[in-house]
Amino acid sequence: MLIEQSAYTNRWRRVSPAAKGTFSLCGMIAAYAAAAPTTACGVAAILCAVTVLGAGIPPVRYLRVAAPALLFLAVSVLSLAVSLKIGATAGDLSLHLARTELERVAHVCGRSLGGLAALLFLALTTPLSDIISLLRRCKLPDTLLDLMTLCYRTLFVLSETVHETITAQSARMGHATMTRSLRSLGGMIANLSVQVWQRSQALHLAALARNNDGALRFLEPDYPDSPRAISLAVISGLALIIMAVSLP
Amino acid sequence: MSDPILSFTDVSYRYPDGTNALNNCSLTIRRGTRTAVLGANGAGKTTMFLHLNGILRPTGGHVQWEETPLDYSRRGMRELRSRVGLVFQNPDSQLFSASVREDVSFGPMNLGLVKEIVRERVAEALLAVGMAESADKPVHNLSYGQKKRVCIAGVLAMQPEVLVLDEPMAGLDAAMQTELTAVLERLHASGMTVIIATHDLDFAYGWADEVIVLQSGELLAHGLPAEILQQEDVQDELGAAPLVAEITRTLSLIGIDLRDKGYLPRSKNELLKAITALSRQEKTS
Numbered sequence: 064m065l066i067e068q069s070a071y072t073n074r075w076r077r078v079s080p081a082a083k084g085t086f087s088l089c090g091m092i093a094a095y096a097a098a099a100p101t102t103a104c105g106v107a108a109i110l111c112a113v114t115v116l117g118a119g120i121p122p123v124r125y126l127r128v129a130a131p132a133l134l135f136l137a138v139s140v141l142s143l144a145v146s147l148k149i150g151a152t153a154g155d156l157s158l159h160l161a162r163t164e165l166e167r168v169a170h171v172c173g174r175s176l177g178g179l180a181a182l183l184f185l186a187l188t189t190p191l192s193d194i195i196s197l198l199r200r201c202k203l204p205d206t207l208l209d210l211m212t213l214c215y216r217t218l219f220v221l222s223e224t225v226h227e228t229i230t231a232q233s234a235r236m237g238h239a240t241m242t243r244s245l246r247s248l249g250g251m252i253a254n255l256s257v258q259v260w261q262r263s264q265a266l267h268l269a270a271l272a273r274n275n276d277g278a279l280r281f282l283e284p285d286y287p288d289s290p291r292a293i294s295l296a297v298i299s300g301l302a303l304i305i306m307a308v309s310l311p
Numbered sequence: 312m313s314d315p316i317l318s319f320t321d322v323s324y325r326y327p328d329g330t331n332a333l334n335n336c337s338l339t340i341r342r343g344t345r346t347a348v349l350g351a352n353g354a355g356k357t358t359m360f361l362h363l364n365g366i367l368r369p370t371g372g373h374v375q376w377e378e379t380p381l382d383y384s385r386r387g388m389r390e391l392r393s394r395v396g397l398v399f400q401n402p403d404s405q406l407f408s409a410s411v412r413e414d415v416s417f418g419p420m421n422l423g424l425v426k427e428i429v430r431e432r433v434a435e436a437l438l439a440v441g442m443a444e445s446a447d448k449p450v451h452n453l454s455y456g457q458k459k460r461v462c463i464a465g466v467l468a469m470q471p472e473v474l475v476l477d478e479p480m481a482g483l484d485a486a487m488q489t490e491l492t493a494v495l496e497r498l499h500a501s502g503m504t505v506i507i508a509t510h511d512l513d514f515a516y517g518w519a520d521e522v523i524v525l526q527s528g529e530l531l532a533h534g535l536p537a538e539i540l541q542q543e544d545v546q547d548e549l550g551a552a553p554l555v556a557e558i559t560r561t562l563s564l565i566g567i568d569l570r571d572k573g574y575l576p577r578s579k580n581e582l583l584k585a586i587t588a589l590s591r592q593e594k595t596s
Contacts, residue, residue, distance in 0.1 A: 067449070071448075071449060071452075190409075190410070190449065191409065192408060192409050192410040192413055192449075196413075212407065212408055212409075213407065215409050216406065216407060216408060216409045216450065216451075219409070219450075219451035220403045220451075223403075223451075262403075262404055265399065265401065265404035265405070266404060266405070266407070268361070268366060268399070269399055269404060269405035269407075270407070271366050271392075272364050272366060272392060272396075272397040272399070272405075272466075273392070273417055273418040273421055273465065273466070273469065274389060274392045274393060274418060274421040274422055274469070275417070275421050276385070276389075276421070279407060279408075279417070280417070280420035280421060281407075281408055281410075281413040281414070281416050281417060281420060282412065282413060282416030282419075282420060282426060282429050282430060282433060283426075284410070284412070284413070285430070
């Protein structure tokens with residue numbers, strides 16, 4: 064929801080998604096191409112700064128959105144850097160920090176941070192429906208995009224239903240104890256499965272009623288000033304890549 | 312009387328599970344009229360609507376468009392569905408895209424229109440339902456009533472000749488109901504045929520040119536609201552009578568016959584006006 068909120072309210076909401084997508088892609092390439100881990104981290108910092116200062120995303124919100132990914136990265140990096148060493152005798156167990164591996168770990172970490180910052184830039188500045196229509200223009204298969212469209216829409220319907228169900232269950236003491244909670248959860252899952260089936264039927268009828276015969280077709284959003292925004296994105300993106308490659 | 316636009320001849324429909332949802336229904340809906348379809352839950356209103364749009368094909372009898380039986384081929388359905396727009400009851404089961412503008416464009420895009428025309432139609436449809444300012448909002452941030460209006464816009468953008476709405480007032484507060492009634496009034500004034508399923512007898516009495524009453528899949532009554540909704544069997548089936556009709560009848564019982572004085576109130580406002588006018592006449596005389 065935090066991502067949603069930013070995507071619809073940021074300063075660059077009306078900037079062409081193609082431009083934002085291009086810049087984000089360049090950011091990812093730059094992070095991957097960076098020779099040194101510090102350069103990759105630098106790319107990440109630049110992308111982060113552009114998102115926060117340029118698009119006007121509040122820094123606290125940015126950190127909250129990035130937190131789960133950062134936590135995941137920290138765990139992965141730790142497991143890469145530290146290995147468990149089992150000695151010859153029983154009970155001889157030691158943690159081992161592989162010095163030779165450290166450089167590789169730093170590289171992976173830098174690239175991941177850069178990739179994360181590039182993706183967050185796109186996700187926090189562009190609503191998903193705009194990203195989907197951008198992907199449609201990139202000729203991604205229709206089936207995949209239709210699934211994305213429906214998933215994105217039904218996600219909110221589903222979360223609303225889940226909230227309503229939990230409220231209704233709580234009102235009848237459904238979550239009073241751990242056992243009851245578990246039972247209520249089971250009931251909700253059963254109920255939701257039936258609802259999902261019914262809703263898919265209803266959506267199918269609604270599609271038929273509106274003359275649909277297969278792929279979901281929508282009007283692409285129209286963004287003013289696209290060529291200028293795209294050329295700006297290309298120039299700054301290329302600059303980022305050149306910087307990443309040329310720095311030692 | 313205007314020409315028939317959609318008609319049922321002995322239409323029956325049995326669902327695959329064996330439920331008889333419609334039984335030998337014959338009725339005619341005329342071009343440019345406002346029709347309210349009444350009936351208890353499970354009386355067959357939604358099944359009837361799905362027949363109007365060709366989504367269900369009768370298991371007996373036939374449905375006609377301007378006196379020609381429906382053509383259920385792909386091409387025939389394409390044509391029918393561009394003429395008959397159907398809005399379902401639950402907005403969350405019929406909005407496909409998370410963006411308002413995109414969702415409204417779904418129907419016209421399916422008609423294969425060029426993008427410029429689709430863009431124009433989307434703008435017009437959103438304007439017609441008073442949602443032009445919300446075009447770029449995500450659907451999940453809209454209120455229930457706004458979502459309903461987006462659904463109506465989605466169908467209006469296909470510029471149908473007949474607009475069929477399944478319980479459009481359900482779940483709306485009084486202010487939103489008034490707004491929606493105004494939208495429907497504008498559409499009717501532009502020449503559109505409007506058919507509505509509703510449980511609101513007062514609304515049906517005041518708004519409709521004709522009412523259709525269904526009872527367990529059968530046509531119980533069809534005609535003018537002032538006549539049909541006064542019938543005893545209809546009132547028994549629906550469990551009530553329109554309040555305005557009840558008050559008018561009670562007034563006539565105590566000697567104040569509004570009809571004799573030339574008033575035929577169909578809504579609360581018309582009734583209040585009639586009573587005020589009558590009391591003024593009394594005072595002056």
